[in-house]
Amino acid sequence: MERFNVKKNSKQAIAKCLERPIQKSADIMNLVKPIVExxxxxxxxxxxxxTAKFDRVTLEDPVLFAPYPESMMQITPDIKKAIDISFENIRIFHEAQNQKDTLTVETCPGVKCSRFARPIEKVGCYIPGGTAVLPSTTLMLSVPALVAGCKEIVFASPPGKDGKLTPEVVYVAHKVGAKCIVLAGGAQAVAAMAYGTETIPKVDKIMGPGNQFVTAAKMLVSNDSNAMCAIDMPAGPSEVLVIADKFADPDFVASDLLSQAEHGIDSQVILITVGMTREEIDKIDVAVHEQALVLPRVDIVRQCIAHSYTIEVDTYEEAFKMSNDYAPEHLILQIEDAESYVDKVDHAGSIFVGSYSPESCGDYSSGTNHTLPTYGYARMYSGVNTATFQKFITSQVVTPLGLQSIGKAVMDLAEVEGLDAHRNAVKIRMEKLGYI
Structure with a gap:
């Protein structure tokens, strides 16, 4: 990993380390639009x-409906147990977020305002295939949907070269009661869920990560009034920013950097070291090299690490300012008394606090969600959560006393805006009540 130092290198050089790769949205959209249409x-x-063209698989039917055959869920007892443990932890954390009680506030005498949650009825969960099997993403998307109370859950996941779905994905679909699984990936899968087909049900919102073509398709359908389909968030390549100091274990730091690097060659890996000597940073580099050699995806890791950076700073304040400016998807704090620094984080998808909190735990089994904003979108987006699968409705009850409290203000503002019917709707009531 190439090193930069805030004292020795220019601000422009440091800023370049934190740049994301440019996504040519217009070019990608031009490729995606004909597929969606x-x-x-x-x-x-x-x-x-x-599917035959892009996945090189010939299928007779693009969708599999529940109940799912046992033969398609053949997984080992250990994997089943791992999925079940992860399922339960994700369920517990997302159930705690579930707003079941109506929020009611009396804003002034006689005026009660309320807010309550309702599930989005039909949701689509996009589960990528690509370079890795991702049953974890299946859990991260479908368990919150189950907790939120969505009536129909639709999966979409590309089939393997043999035309079959990943058995772990089918098992999760069975576990959450998914209505069906679309055997497709890419922009075509997004389009199928957004518009529906002869057999595939149309959904109201699509969640899930994917490559730039999936992201473009999600953006496209979300802006098409014919689709009437929302999405969770924009997305880019996966990324991690690690803040480490002299108390960090070099092996732990290296393992966290590599666990992100193996996602893909376009993943972003940034290490910010606080007050560390050259020798201490060297130990991390050595650990990265040694651990990478034994990884099955070593070629992907090497290409990723080749455009990854170590940035040396002197203070924690510098480190956290840099991190907040970058707004990472994953932020790992391998520093002394890490928990005390969480309050300094303003922008991040998810934070992994302390030496024994690797990103891997959040990716699979801790209970937090791993579908997170990337590409700096953590400045204004949250990761997937229970509310992602809900919408919130407000209500108000205005009594005669309430109308007396706010009626004149409403009429005056309506008059300013030139909306006479609005003004009259209040005026006619106040007249009948004898207030005016």
Whole structure:
């Protein structure tokens, strides 16, 4: 990892380390739009053709409905137990977020305002295939949907070269009661869920990570009034920022950097060291090299590490300012008394606090959600949570006393805006009550 020092290198050089790769949105959108339109217009036929073209798999049917055959859920007892443990922890954490009680406030005498949650009825969970099998993402998307009370959960995941779905994904679909699984990936899967086909149900919102084509398709359908389909958040390549000091274990730091690097060659890996000597940082580099050599995805890791950076700073204040400016998807704090620094974090998808909190725990089993904002979107977006699968409705009850409290203010503001019917709706009531 190339090193930079805030004292020795220019601000421009440091800023360049924290730049994300440019995403050519217009070019990608031009490629994605015809795919989305083809599925919208031709339905299952288009989906089968596109799956044959991009995944090189010939299917007879693009969707599998529940109940799912036992033969498609053949997983080892250890993997089943791992999924069950992760499922339960994710459920517990997301159940705690679930707003079951109506919030009611009397804003002034005679005026009660309320807010309550309702589940989004039909949701789509996009589970990528690509370079890795991702049953964890299946859990992260579908368990909150289950907790939120969504009536229909639809999965979409590309089939393998043999035309079959990953058995772990099918097992989770069974566990959460998913209605069906669309056997497709990419923009075509997003389009199938957004518009529906002859057999695939249309959903109201699509959640889940994916490559730049999936992201472009999600953005496209979310802006199409014909689709009437929301999305969770924009997305970019996965990323991690680690803040470490002299108390950090070099092996732990290296393992966290590598666990992000193995996601893909476009992953972003940043290490900020606080007050560390050259020799201390060297130990991390050595650990990165040694651990990388034994990884099955070593080629991907090497390409990622080749464009990753170590930035040396003197103070924790510098480190956290830099981190907040970057707004990482994953922020790992391997520093002394790490918990006391959490309050300094303003922008991050999820924080992993202390030496024994690797990102891997949050990716799988701790209970927090790993579907997080990337590409700096942590400045204004949250990761997937229970509320992602809900919408919130407000209500108000205005009594005669309440109308007396706010009626004149309403009429005066309506008059300023030139909305006479608005003004009259209050005036006519106040007249009948004898207030004016």
């Amino acid at each position: 083809k599925v919208q217009n031709e339905g299952n036929k288009a989906l089968l053709e596109l």
